[in-house]
Amino acid sequence: MLENIKAVIFDLDGTLVDSMWMWKSIDMEYLAAKKVSIPEDLEAFQDELEGMGFTETAKFFKERFQIEDSLEEIKETWLLMSREKYCHEVPLKPGALEFLKELKKRKISVGISSSNSRELIAEVLKAHNIEAYFDCITTCCEVPKSKPAPDVYLKTAQGLGAAPEDCLVFEDVPMGILAGKRAGMKVCAIEDAYSKKQERQKRELADWYVQDYLEVLENEAQKGACV
Structure with a gap:
């Protein structure tokens, strides 16, 4: 992946x-x-x-x-x-911190493209002490069109200095998955109880579907062992 x-x-x-x-x-x-x-x-x-x-x-x-x-x-x-x-009261998704550490280890740039407010994003990252892992944050309020338009993902990619085709997006709902795909990026859908009823649609739209970031890390470790 x-x-x-x-x-x-x-x-x-x-x-x-x-x-x-x-x-x-x-x-x-x-x-x-x-x-x-x-x-x-x-x-x-x-x-x-x-x-x-x-x-x-x-x-x-x-x-x-x-x-x-x-x-x-x-x-x-x-x-x-x-x-x-x-x-x-809001926890990180299972394996999220470990995955962020792995991305840093691999020198892969990391960003956030969210519909939330910049103030709340900053507070969430601070609460979990993970601000240092992110190189660029963009909100839908800062672009012409919200998801499923690709604007917010394209702006974040630009901020990271990466071409869309070199970006991997993680999303939990169809509108977000569509935004990533329309931006020309690879998209991995992640399991979430809130969007469980949309699982089939998420699987159809995304390039990958995972339960959590522990699964991503396990898959990457298995690939490395096979090299």
Whole structure:
């Protein structure tokens, strides 16, 4: 998988950290606090949000639920609601730290392309003491179009100084996988409970599908042993 790869780019939520459950909880708490009826089919509602950037999601909420707060106020509320959970309740995906160490050992550049806010990304990396492993971070708020458009991945690759064809993307949802593929990159889909119902689609879209990063490391170790 890592053969001829010069840069690895991660999505954040559901890919690098196990956090998708948290956002579903925050959506429910936020709407309840605003005395807004929670969508009957919450799963379908969450699917609508897939791939949207942080500001784009705030705009969607404001228009869909006629929320009086400004976009900045909505985002600030979400930041406050999520900060504690991110720092104390959201773990790294199994094997993520070990995989980051392996990439550093191989001198492979590492980036993040996320729909989340830059502030929260920074806090997550700091909470897990992994800031030093990342050479470039890009959010969907910083590019013209969010996922499944390739913009955020292309911008990160540019920041890493790598050609798209030399990049490997790790993603957990179809919209993100599509973004990576449309950028001309190889994509590995990672297992996540939140997107379990989309497993078949993820397998069809991605070049590889893994349970976690321990599986990636094991496969790479086996390849090395066979050389």
